[in-house]
Amino acid sequence: MIHRGVLEFSTKEGISFIDITKEVLSVIAKSRIREGTCNVFLPATTAGLLLNEKDRMLLEDFKKMFMLIDENKIYHHPSNAFSHLRASMLRSDVTFPIADGKAVLGTWQSIILWEFDVEPRKRSVVVTVTGE
């Protein structure tokens, strides 16, 4: 059995984040799938997914880590090369198990969408639940 949900988010210009855990979990609930896996996919090249703790202080630390990719360096690609490079520090896809109808995520694992682009964007996230 396969159930798909498409979520839409409006981001602020980067570096900024949105916690999308609740929305992903609601697609899983709607699917009525009890055992299987959930694939979360972000069809974007200047944003990324992070599975980590949603702590305001920690997210500031992550922000500084992404800034290791310098905005002021000279790049070949015009305007937002650093947005692409930062996105590659994260990933576009995450797949985790579903057991007894519930996402198997760690206590501190939130699904966080990081925007790295230089302008606010509309981002869609495709959630595919597969199983029984």
Added chain:
Amino acid sequence: MIHRGVLEFSTKEGISFIDITKEVLSVIAKSRIREGTCNVFLPATTAGLLLNEKDRMLLEDFKKMFMLIDENKIYHHPSNAFSHLRASMLRSDVTFPIADGKAVLGTWQSIILWEFDVEPRKRSVVVTVTGE
């Protein structure tokens, strides 16, 4: 068909590693699934999965790479921010094919669990085999 196995590991404080390949393969064998995929998921935010060569010398090189995230810098998040940041250099999930009842892994690909936290931890790894 879906088969799930949960593995438990005791880690030493970070930066340390455990090769979990054998245990993952035994879940696949138990599943009796011949064709499909295997998802390995680590529900943790201060540890990560690496698919690479298990060579003692190389693992020392990896350790030094993780130390590029400095322990002595001042972070916003108390006590173990660098453990979270190091974990984000790796991933929480890996999905690979199963063909003819066997994991399709490269000759040198071992599944390595890296602990980055400041204390020894109990880590569970959820292995989900999907297929026919």
Added chain:
Amino acid sequence: MIHRGVLEFSTKEGISFIDITKEVLSVIAKSRIREGTCNVFLPATTAGLLLNEKDRMLLEDFKKMFMLIDENKIYHHPSNAFSHLRASMLRSDVTFPIADGKAVLGTWQSIILWEFDVEPRKRSVVVTVTGE
């Protein structure tokens, strides 16, 4: 339903890249699966997969980013430690949705195989399509 295709590529010594999107899409088309997911897996430890924009200028910027892992440093592992470390900046697996028989990839998302090894290599990529 499961359909698997194995693709073969000849790479130039690293740092070099091949766009493998077209070949992956042709495995999906052959599968005749309409709804599901596609797992792309690279059984290698000195090469990696990147899902990002295939723009010649941007790929030069990526190349420089990979070079942050210095070739001239002294490593424990002989000859190609930096190839392994660079590979770990990317991933060996990507899983994305299939909807209405088509890969759900963003407008700018190409599947790019990066070679980091010190010699030309034959690389196989295993594409597993799962669904209905």
